[in-house]
Amino acid sequence: IPVDPFDLVIFGGTGDLARRKILPGLYLRFLSGQMTADSRIIGAARADLTEEAFRQSVRESIAEFVPKPKQDEAVISAFLGQIGYVTIDAKGEGGWPALKAMMRPGMVRAFYFSVAPALFGDIAERLHLHGVADGESRIVVEKPFGRDLASARALNEVLAQHFKESQIYRIDHYLGKETVQNLMAVRFANILFEPIWKAEYIDHVQITVAETVDVAGRGAYYDKSGAMRDMVQNHMMQLLCLIAMEPPYHFDPNAVRDEKLKVIRALDAVKPEDIVRGQYRATIDKGGDSYAVHSENPETRTESYIALKVNISNWRWKGTPFYLRTGKKLRARSSEIAITFREPPHSIFDDHTGWRENVLVIRLQPNEGMEMMVMIKEPGPGGMRLTQVPLDMSFADALGSEANDVPDAYERLIMDVIRGNQTLFMRGDEVEAAWAWADPIIQGWEARGDRPQLYDAGSSGPEDALMLMHRDGRRWRDIR
Ligand code: NAD
Structure with missing residues (x-):
């Protein structure tokens, strides 16, 4: 069953987790028809890449991490056509207006924080400051969620300043x-x-x-x-x-x-x-x-x-x-x-x-x-x-x-x-x-x-x- 069309931004889109799991996984959902042709994936990371270079890296991660029988050239090309990239430093103000301009009204909007937890607060804050996220947007946060009670609380508090609990998806892949x-x-x-x-x-x-x-x-x-x-x-x-x-x-x-x-x-x-x-x-x-x-x-x-x-x-x-x-x-x-x-x-x-x-x-x-x-x-x-x-x-x-x-x-x-x-x-x-x-x-x-x-x-x-x-x-x- 297809899901609603979405704009998914992957902070840390050039990182190890994105390459091994997130992007190949999205390709497979696209192949199965669950992700439809009106959805977009936007990589966001510090590296100064062109959209074309990012797509090429996604192509490589599909080649490496998707089982061969599921690699279909026509589907891969169509999938890459739905991928964008924006250079963003979580701690700086550049790139955010460009990201905002890429968000389409009426779409499910999700932000995957596939970066070090030390950056969660910076990203959450700037998503709001620059008007990229709205009250319905979802954020996905990776492990580790803190290293003790105090740090987990601090993380929860910083996310709660900008997002409601119903918007926060803490991943435990188990x-x-x-x-x-x-x-x-x-x-x-x-x-x-x-x-x-x-x-x-x-x-x-x-x-x-x-x-x-x-x-x-x-x-x-x-x-x-x-x-x-x-x-x-x-x-x-x-x-x-x-x-x-x-x-x-x-x-x-x-x-x-x-x-x-x-x-x-x-x-x-x-x-x-x-x-x-x-x-x-x-x-x-x-x-x-x-x-x-x-x-x-x-x-x-x-x-x-x-x-x-x-x-x-x-x-x-x-x-x-x-x-x-x-x-x-x-x-x-x-x-x-x-x-x-x-x-x-x-x-x-x-x-x-x-x-x-x-x-x-x-x-x-x-x-x-x-x-x-x-x-x-x-x-x-x-x-x-x-x-x-x-x-x-x-x-x-x-x-x-x-x-x-x-x-x-x-x-x-x-x-x-x-x-x-x-x-x-x-x-x-x-x-x-x-x-x-x-x-x-x-x-x-x-x-x-x-x-x-x-x-x-x-x-x-x-x-x-x-x-x-x-x-x-x-x-x-x-x-x-
Ligand atoms: P990684 O070091 O490979 O990638 C980090 C990504 O963050 C890169 O895309 C980099 O460009 C980006 N980045 C770094 N600093 C930035 C900044 N200031 N502004 C914008 N982007 C910045 O890390 P990873 O292994 O992909 O892990 C990402 C997250 O996922 C971490 O929280 C990690 O704990 C978690 N995680 C990873 C794995 C895994 O198998 N790799 C498994 C479970 C959880």
């Missing part, structure tokens, strides 16, 4: 993933899961975001952040919220976000013994360098890995811990949420040896999909012996090619901005609440002077992270 949205459909459109979606039936939840990449090349930048700020406070918190939240009364932006906020507010403070931080080290067989080398900081105490046990103090979840872990340079690239159910109250079978817990696994990557581990009788004449098999819900079989053709998170989220749907964007109070939870955790290890535990590159993380589960009589799922 929320744009197909499976993440499917999680809401599965929870709230089926009667099966919701009655057992609580501490009484769920033993614990594991959320894993494992990466194989290291931080080489951007280590100095990463070192100021670390896994807690880079992954947990935002992406993993959002996943936790979608699993833990109460059913919203309607699939409506504020109804959904109200429920997520309640979850964040119900999170307990995390005890020091429930936190494991790690840093990768080089190993002879895996090659590469250590985190300390990549971060260009021999004294670094920043974590490239973190595991946490998180408790939610509310009626639904009291007694069901959520274990979160994320890290760089691990054994495999794998993101999943695993919901482990409790044992049946009583076993009627003599041979209980093959018994394992039911687990609902929601895979985010690779192979987005869901899997439910269930017990069945082991086939054959061996008597009543139990074995566990996956009830596979990787939707490819049922949905055919549609399932493999899902738009990337950025594509979907940008279309949501144009449609004016904020459901999959973080509200200001949500972000602040997440920082209010994260801040004391970070301040705690800083005050104690904790050092991260070293782990081997290509392993599944530090030893202590295994203990975090073992001491509760549980174990992490393999990172495969």
Whole structure:
């Protein structure tokens, strides 16, 4: 379904994110017919480029980042014809009148801030000063949204001086993933899961975001952040919220976000013994360098890995811990949420040896999909012996090619901005609440002077992270 015609300005249009995600994503939406021929995209950045040179760079990013079968020369040419460029310094006054002149009345107007957060305030202010934005315009802001509560508040305040909350779209691209949205459909459109979606039936939840990449090349930048700020406070918190939240009364932006906020507010403070931080080290067989080398900081105490046990103090979840872990340079690239159910109250079978817990696994990557581990009788004449098999819900079989053709998170989220749907964007109070939870955790290890535990590159993380589960009589799922 086509969206309304729009004027979309991308501040930072020549940057890495615009080249890799935003512009190729818009091309794909154009190819699909969702972005129509009366929409415009305007790159805005400091570089003094001609419109032609910018279009050429967009052509190159399509060639590099769009799958070959989707590169159609006629469509690419038409798409480039809808692209403009204006040289603008966020901190200067040049270029703004030209940008204003490019805005067409009656179109949806959106401004994507794909620049360093330090420039958000400058851009927001000048959009108003020069009359480029109006009371209906939308702004899209990238991560990181602050590095603690104080800076997130300051960012919210500066944006609020010029835009209403209903105009502000804070991106968390995890929320744009197909499976993440499917999680809401599965929870709230089926009667099966919701009655057992609580501490009484769920033993614990594991959320894993494992990466194989290291931080080489951007280590100095990463070192100021670390896994807690880079992954947990935002992406993993959002996943936790979608699993833990109460059913919203309607699939409506504020109804959904109200429920997520309640979850964040119900999170307990995390005890020091429930936190494991790690840093990768080089190993002879895996090659590469250590985190300390990549971060260009021999004294670094920043974590490239973190595991946490998180408790939610509310009626639904009291007694069901959520274990979160994320890290760089691990054994495999794998993101999943695993919901482990409790044992049946009583076993009627003599041979209980093959018994394992039911687990609902929601895979985010690779192979987005869901899997439910269930017990069945082991086939054959061996008597009543139990074995566990996956009830596979990787939707490819049922949905055919549609399932493999899902738009990337950025594509979907940008279309949501144009449609004016904020459901999959973080509200200001949500972000602040997440920082209010994260801040004391970070301040705690800083005050104690904790050092991260070293782990081997290509392993599944530090030893202590295994203990975090073992001491509760549980174990992490393999990172495969
Ligand atoms: P980048 O350094 O590659 O690009 C920055 C862009 O900002 C360039 O187009 C540059 O011309 C423009 N710019 C810089 N100073 C300017 C000024 N004074 N006035 C006008 N334009 C100016 O950065 P990036 O990697 O594209 O990241 C952009 C934003 O997206 C950042 O907030 C980043 O944290 C966020 N982000 C990036 C990625 C990614 O994969 N690159 C992922 C998630 C979030």
